[in-house]
Amino acid sequence: MAFESSEFLNRLATLEGIHPQQKRLFDRIDALRWNNSINQNWTQNMVLVGESGVGKTHLIRKYVSDSKLDHAGTKEGSVPILYLHSPLPFSLQALYLSINESLHNTVPKTSRLSFLDLQRETISLLAARDVAMIILDDAHNIGMSRNGPMFKVMDSMKHLSETANVALVLVGLEEIRGMVEGNCQYARRFPVLELHRFELDEDFVEFLHSLEEQISPLPVNLSNKKLAGVLYSLSEGLIGTLMPLIQLALRKMSLENSFERLTLDHFVHTLLDAKEALCIRQ
Ligand SMILES: Nc1ncnc2c1ncn2[C@@H]1O[C@H](COP(=O)(O)OP(=O)(O)O)[C@@H](O)[C@H]1O
């Protein structure tokens, strides 16, 4: 079996599995956008939590890039979904500035613009650019806010979403749950969705299969029962550990040109070496 090495390495670098929760998450976000477009007086938001490395950012970015394709050709300058990283340290002012920056709007030096003016300007900019949803990644940074107590920040976020009729999707670590579930007003407006590690089940095998399809023909099948078990135990079901392991092991096999001699046991050894090289301690 002959492999075109550079082409194979390119495919490895862009390897993307279909996350089993992708459809559920995308459907939820679509429903949120639809709900807000027809119920303008009742802006709903959402929270997506999960431990580091479960694939939150990857999924959300995929949603944003898929939606860009859906909106190609709509009004020039309109940005239906705005994806932002939460500023650190977090402050509402930094958030508003970051919104302006992402929409390529130049605001006067902050010293010459009061906070309320900045807020007003941001809200009218969001309307002018048809922003219907802001996805705020690493939103646990809100917990390290310069704006005083958390409830004050959350009140302002709620105010922003209601005044601008923009759905907020807060994405981040488990801490965000505490920010919204402790208060019944936020709990209703910010329902929580959770992304988990894989279990060793058919979803995991499906995920491996979706990877395999992009790099076939391989002499070993990642979704083979024994290999799936090994990949699961080495990664403990965390995508952020699983992907670099697979990519590094396959890269090594490709560079050593050892695909033709590849057996299951040989591949398992290469995975163990990759684990060592990546300093994965589990
Ligand atoms: N569906 C996927 N296919 C391929 N790689 C993925 C997928 N989801 C996540 N990854 C990779 O796993 C790593 C961790 O994912 P990330 O989205 O950053 O996790 P989180 O935001 O939950 O910390 C990243 O390197 C990312 O590229």
Ligand SMILES: [Mg+2]
């Ligand atoms: Mg992330």
